[in-house]
Amino acid sequence: MNQIDINSWERKEHFEFFKDFKEPFFGIVADINCTNAYKLCKENQVSFFSYYLHKSLKTVNEIEEFKYRIDGDKIIIYDKIHAAATIGRPDNTFAFTFIEYIDDFKEFNIKLQAEIKRVQQTPGLFLYQDKTRKDVIHYSSTPWLKFKGLTHARNHTNGDSTPLIVFGKLHEDNGNFKMPVAVNAHHALMDAYHVSQYYKKFEEELNAF
Numbered sequence: 001m002n003q004i005d006i007n008s009w010e011r012k013e014h015f016e017f018f019k020d021f022k023e024p025f026f027g028i029v030a031d032i033n034c035t036n037a038y039k040l041c042k043e044n045q046v047s048f049f050s051y052y053l054h055k056s057l058k059t060v061n062e063i064e065e066f067k068y069r070i071d072g073d074k075i076i077i078y079d080k081i082h083a084a085a086t087i088g089r090p091d092n093t094f095a096f097t098f099i100e101y102i103d104d105f106k107e108f109n110i111k112l113q114a115e116i117k118r119v120q121q122t123p124g125l126f127l128y129q130d131k132t133r134k135d136v137i138h139y140s141s142t143p144w145l146k147f148k149g150l151t152h153a154r155n156h157t158n159g160d161s162t163p164l165i166v167f168g169k170l171h172e173d174n175g176n177f178k179m180p181v182a183v184n185a186h187h188a189l190m191d192a193y194h195v196s197q198y199y200k201k202f203e204e205e206l207n208a209f
Helices: 012-018 035-044 048-060 105-120 192-207
Strands: 025-033 068-071 074-077 082-088 094-099 136-141 164-167 171-173 176-186
Touching: 025 192, 035 048, 035 176, 035 192, 048 082, 048 105, 048 136, 048 164, 048 192, 082 105, 094 105, 176 192
Parallel strands: 082 136, 136 164
Antiparallel strands: 025 176, 068 074, 082 094, 164 176, 171 176
C-alpha cells in the first residue's frame, strides 16, 4: 500500500474539484463481447460467472486508477484489489461477501464456489467481518436483466470511493455473445478514459486464451 503525493499529481485540480461533490460518482454502461469466453466455459463446464469475475479482477489490478481510494485527506494505492460481491440465494435474497483475488483461476474458482455454497446455506446480509475495507471492488450480477443504464443505492455521507461493477444478462447479437457491464467510479480518482481502459482490457482478457 502506497500514498499518492497529491501536490505533484497531474490530476490534483480534478481531485480537488470533484472530491467534495454531493454525488462524485459517474457511471458508464457498455456491452462487452464475450463470445470466445462463453464458448470456452460451456465446452469445459466452467462457471461463466467465476470466469468473468476472475478476469474482471485481473483487469482492475492492472489499471492503477482502480486501486486508488480516498482515506481522509489522503489517496491510497492498494497493492491488490479483491471482490466484495453480492451472491444470490434460491429464495431470491442475497448476501454481501468477500472474495479474495488469486492469480490462478483454478484456485480462485475453488474458493469462490465454496463461498457461494456458504452463502446459500447461511442467512444474513453481511457475511464477511470487515465491511469497511477499501481494497475491494463492489460487484453485483443481474443475469436476468439486459440493462442499458444503472444507478446504485448509496450512502453519500460515509466518504466511500470504492468503484462498483455490475454484470448484466448474456445475450446473442448477430452470432456473438455480449454482456452489459456497468462501471460506477469516483470522479475525483478517475475519468471516463480510465473506465474505457477497463472495458478494453476486460474484453481482451475474456477472449484471450
